[in-house]
Amino acid sequence: MSPSIHPLIDNGVTKGDPNFPGGTLQCRCPSNQVVVALKSNIAHNHACGCSKCWKPAGALFSIVGVIPRDNLSVEANASKLKVVDPSAVIQRNACGDCGVHMFGRIEQAHPFHGLDFVHAELSPQKGWQEPQFAGFVSSIIEQGYNPEGMDAVRAKFQVNGLNTYDALSPPLMDLIATFTAKKAGVKFANL
Numbered sequence: 001m002s003p004s005i006h007p008l009i010d011n012g013v014t015k016g017d018p019n020f021p022g023g024t025l026q027c028r029c030p031s032n033q034v035v036v037a038l039k040s041n042i043a044h045n046h047a048c049g050c051s052k053c054w055k056p057a058g059a060l061f062s063i064v065g066v067i068p069r070d071n072l073s074v075e076a077n078a079s080k081l082k083v084v085d086p087s088a089v090i091q092r093n094a095c096g097d098c099g100v101h102m103f104g105r106i107e108q109a110h111p112f113h114g115l116d117f118v119h120a121e122l123s124p125q126k127g128w129q130e131p132q133f134a135g136f137v138s139s140i141i142e143q144g145y146n147p148e149g150m151d152a153v154r155a156k157f158q159v160n161g162l163n164t165y166d167a168l169s170p171p172l173m174d175l176i177a178t179f180t181a182k183k184a185g186v187k188f189a190n191l
């Protein structure tokens, strides 16, 4: 049987609307939901196998994308938000009642500073950017996934048109390396 990666991957990836204007995210409480407004589409949406990103029950992977922090505002029940792990680079603000992560924010100097991490599946609107790749794939082993099943996991992503990486995608890794090089004062040259 093929592994259950995430409902948005298992049933085939649905393309988003390239002109999607944004929408809202809601937590999963039956009442008094935390509501977050997003003023644009997300970017770099990806499946993440790391141990820290929120996943729906039964899923091996999270689906998470980024949005400029200025495009995100909490519209209702902000008082329910709690930072899951204050020592993490990404400060994941979760609903203290239902546990879903509403947004992750980076407050320190970091290549992704200014971008918030969000889960579009918490939105009632359709058209968000579809997942573009799978990152931190090998990290699922750290959470107890049998290493013998990894070929099947990677194959399932490939069948759905998603490349797999054990960190992030090449454009994001290039951003991280550029930030690190600039901080060190490296001068770029066409060697």
Ligand SMILES: N[C@@H](CCC(=O)N[C@@H](CSCO)C(=O)NCC(=O)O)C(=O)O
Binding pocket: 048, 049, 050, 051, 052, 053, 064, 088, 089, 090, 091, 135, 136, 139, 142
């Ligand atoms: N093996 C570790 C990896 C954790 C990790 O580095 N996660 C990345 C990706 S999260 C979304 O893409 C990261 O940037 N983490 C920073 C943070 O979580 O604060 C594990 O599985 O835990």
Ligand SMILES: [Zn+2]
Binding pocket: 027, 028, 029, 033, 034, 095, 096, 097, 098, 099, 100
């Ligand atoms: Zn909630």
Ligand SMILES: [Zn+2]
Binding pocket: 048, 049, 050, 051, 052, 053, 062, 136
């Ligand atoms: Zn992650």
